Amino acid sequence: MDFPEELKYTEEHEWIAIEADIATIGISDFAQNQLGDVVFVELPEVGDELEVGKPFGVVESVKAVSDVYSPLSGEVVEINEELPDAPETLNTSPYEDGWMIKIRLSDPQEIDDLLDASAYQELVADE
Amino acid sequence: MKKTPLNAVHRQLKARMVDFGGWDMPVQYSGVIAEHQAVRTAAGLFDVSHMGEIEVSGRSAQEFLQYVTTNDLTKLTDGQVQYSALCYEHGGVVDDLTLYRFTGERFMLCVNAANISNDLAWLLSLTSSYNDTDLMITDSSDTYGLLALQGPQAQPILAPLTSVNLDELSYYHFTAATVAGIDLLISRTGYTGEDGFELYCPADSTVMLWQALMQAGSPLGLMPCGLGARDTLRLEKGYALYGHEISAEILPLEARLGWITKLDKGEFVGRAALHKARELGIPRQLIGLKLTVPGVPRQGYPVLCDGREVGFVTSGTSSPTLKQGIALALVDSQSAATGKSWQIEIRRSAKDAETVSLPFV
Incomplete structure (x- = not known):
């Protein structure tokens, strides 16, 4: 299982890549592996305001429905338009082609609450 | 949690295990979609040893089973299998099952794992009117392992691996046989539509049998398959599942099980209520939605239906074959007959659907 060093993570298994005030968000390799074959993805719309800790989307595998929680607060500036038509991308490329949304941060201090790769790896080792 | 004889094998194969009605069972090995496709195009091997086997024997075994099950047992010959159900007096279903006839005085019922003790208690409670001291009802579930080998490459x-000529074993028939040196029963049945x-x-002998089948089958595309694929496979074919389409609250006549409910065969448990329901009109009907x-x-x-709530989904999934959402739904009969526009409400949002004739695939 893969945990890229340069990313941040959450206990709900999202990953976050931060560049200036833009955060790209997706679900971790561990999350996609736990879910199994992803068959449906629901994303917010550009312009939606997200609040930290609140669900912003849904990922469904054959067997399960999972909410995806916003790791940070901010406005959605871009969504991965290809994902709803190719939800299996979350399985095949969770950290690259399977990115879900980009948001403009409204409270950059929230970044301090995110996990780094080693802390996240430790967390999932217990699950 | 209860374990089948193959528990260690599943763990070795790194299956994802789940609690399935108190049983520690594999939900998937490589992935639900890959396993599903293996069964449709080649073959899959399922551990279904959690299923229950109840043996019924004695001079009045046939008469007793004819009275407690819904299908007509008198049509059955030795070595034949029949899909049937046990009903309560009010017409709801205790369990669905496959019934094996060894002889007119010896039968076996294969029942759902979660219902073994309930079925057994129900059957025993119905024996009181039988003075036959010879009538024996035995739970043999722990003595059997059960593997389902399914798909076009199954034969x-x-x-x-066997001396039995499988060309001579017809659908819904069974025979005693030796497979890979193990004495067992081969039944040409399944729950996948293949x-x-x-x-x-x-x-x-379950582990030895599993390994012999996997070894023989791997070159032909055989994959171990979990309960996830078992569910998508049966749902694409519109087969009912206990706890979904089948329950004490649903009449078999509502759940497309009229073909195993022989109201004209004579008296049986639940017949009066079911007969009355048919006279009054069956209130709900199971339909296929896509x-x-x-x-x-x-x-x-x-x-x-036409903007009004008329029922609920009993089973739904994303069909690996159609790559679309499919559902069995229990809806009021009037809507089922005349409804025009259909929707399924998903997370408070109504999604357009259409009725389809079953099976889906």
Whole structure:
């Protein structure tokens, strides 16, 4: 299982890549592996305001429905338009082609609450 | 949690295990979609040893079973299998089952794992009117392992391992046989809609049988398959599942099980209530729905017809074959007959659907 060093993570298994005030968000390799074959993805719309800790989307595998929680607060500036038509991308490329949304941060201090790769790896080792 | 004889094998194969009605069972090995496709195009091997086997024997065994099950047992010959159900007096279903006739005085019922003790208690409670001291009802579930070998390659995989001529074993028939040196029962039955076999073996030979089948089948594309694929496979074929389409609250006549409910065969438990329901009109009907937009229907989601809520989803999934959301839904009979526009409510949003004749695939 893969945990890229340069990313941040959450206990709900999202990953976050931060560049200036833009955060790209997706679900971790561990999350996609736990879910199994992803068959449906629901994303917010550009312009939606997200609040930290609140669900912003849904990922469904054959067997399960999972909410995806916003790791940070901010406005959605871009969504991965290809994902709803190719939800299996979350399985095949969770950290690259399977990115879900980009948001403009409204409270950059929230970044301090995110996990780094080693802390996240430790967390999932217990699950 | 209860374990089948193959528990260590599943763990070795790194299966994802789940609690399935108190049983520690594999939900998937490589992935639900890959396993599903293996069964449709080649073959899959399922551990279904959690299923229950109840043996009924004695001079009045046939008469007793004819009275407690819904299908007409008198049509059955030795070596034949019949799909049937046990009903309560009010017409709701205790369990659905396959019934094996060895002789007119010896039968075996294969029942759902979660219902073994309930079925057994129900059957025993119904024996009181039988003075036959010879009538024996025995729970043999722990003595059997059960593997389902399913898919178009099932026969080519099994044939070299047994001396039985499988061409002569018809659908819904069974025979005693030796497979890979193990004495067992081969039944040409299954729950996937593909050709295939269910093998009832001694519990302590289950691991050996699994390994012999995997070894023989791997070159032909055989994959171990979990309960996830078992569910998508049966749902694509519109087969009912206990706890979804079948329950004490649903009449078999509502759940498309009229073909195993023989109201004219004579008296049986539940007949009076079912007969009355038929006279008054069956209130609800099970229909097939297919989403025309992306989404996955799930059990319990509301079903709307012409803008009004008329029922609920009993089983839903994303069909690996159709790559669309499919559902079985229990809706009021009037809507089922005349409804025009259909929707399934998913997370408070109504998604367009259309009725389809079953099976889906």
